[in-house]
Amino acid sequence: MSTKRKRSIMDILDDYFEELEEKFERWRETLIERPSWNQKACEMEPLRYVRVTPTEVIVTVDLPLTKENSIQVKPVGRSTIEILASMKRKVRFSDFGITHHKGEFQKLHCQLRVPVPVYMDKMGLRFKKGILEIRLPRKHQYTIPIE
Amino acid sequence: MSEEIKIIEKKEIPSDAIMLFGFPDVGLVGVIAASHLVEQLNLVEVAYIDSKLLQPLIVLHEGLPHSSIRIFGNHNILLAVSETPISASAIYQIMDALIDWGKNKKAKMMISLSGIPIEDRQDAKELKVFAAASSPEMLKKVQDKGIETLMEGYMVGPQAIMLLRCAQIGLPAITLLAQCFLNYPDPEAAAEVLKGLATMTGVKVDTAKLLEKGEEIRLKARDVMKRTQQEMSSMKKSQEYDIPVYVS
Secondary structure (H helix, E strand, O other): OOOOOOOOHHHHHHHHHHHHHHHHHHHHHHHOOOOOEEOOOOEEOOOEEEEEOOOEEEEEEEOOOEOHHHOEEEEEOOOEEEEEEEEEEEEEHHHHOOOOOOOEEEEEEEEEEOOOOEOHHHOEEEEEOOEEEEEEEEOOOOOOOOO | OOOOEEEEEOOOOOOOOEEEEEOOOHHHHHHHHHHHHHHHOOOEEEEEEEEOOOOOOOEEEOOEEEOOEEEEEOOOEEEEEEOOOOOHHHHHHHHHHHHHHHHHOOOOEEEEEEEEEOOOHHHOOOOOEEEEEOOHHHHHHHHHOOOEEOOOOOOOOHHHHHHHHHHHHOOOEEEEEEEEOOOOOOHHHHHHHHHHHHHHHOOOOOOHHHHHOHHHHHHHOHHHHHHHHHHHHHOOHHHHHOOOOOOO
16 A cells, blocks of 8 residues: 655645634534524525545435425535525414514525535535435545555 | 422323323434324323423423423323423433333333434335334234334433333333434324334324425424434434344
8 A cells, every 4th residue: 555645734734724623613513502594594504414434425404395406505615515495485483383583484504514525526416305415525635554 | 200300290191091202312203203193183281290300491382381391191192292302311210200100190001102213214215113112022012013123232212211111110111113314303204103103002193294294394393303413412322323242
């Protein structure tokens, strides 16, 4: 086994800070309580799940009441994906029996971080039973040789 | 009953009832199924839990406060439902209190409704229902009804404690688990677990409405699912995927 390419100190520092930022973001998300909706933007935040396998990262997002042709998946930088989808119909707080908030929602929107390096440009998408599945092949930049 | 947990009765409690449990867990299968049972069978609140072990939280329904863990019922069914996940540290005491109470009320059988997550759930054409039982007799009863049983493995959560406690006190009990999503509300799996319940007990409900409203339920249940995920993680729910070392 051999090293595929040498990494510069800047690459290593970039990765280090990116990793720190991700850890901080994960920590922040566990500490800060916030609603799963944004009244001003008329958006709800969907549930999502990220699974890392040895070869790829599989992201699933639960998008109920969504129009399939409205789903947009955009890479934001090297490790973030933004997902936006329009709903088949407007949903109001009153539909859930809530009367102390006013507002209606017509979009599902979220951003999520991918925890390991991936090829964003090789993203594969599938939508089935209201679940969006995003498959991202992992980048293995180097291997450690066995002495 | 533990002094820290009181079960306050609001109505007369029937004897010889089947006691069901629908608590937040994978796919929210139990809670969605329980909510559908309450609606379809017109079950009314007969009792509720009052305990400082629970989160300082009430549920407002039609402007009035309710405990997050309530027992609904009719002449032959008791159904314990929690509208918010129970913390790992309180599960033992809550389940003990509910089981002791059910035993005192002469419940003839206890059945927990829950889920078992599968990979690629969205590709599954049919969802199987499995069962685990508290005794060899119950295991046979389940198998005789054609429901597959879980023979080896770990089970984590309220349904696990329910089975063990019932086994200890000799109360017939089973846990029904429908294949489901791990982290997403799964009304389709709830419909399947209700079919399993009908097979076991004859308690039948129409699940068409549950499937029809599936997408709305998924949207509405996001927040409870998110909090349930956090509790599942703290109680190491993923251990259910582990392969056990069988000690004979």
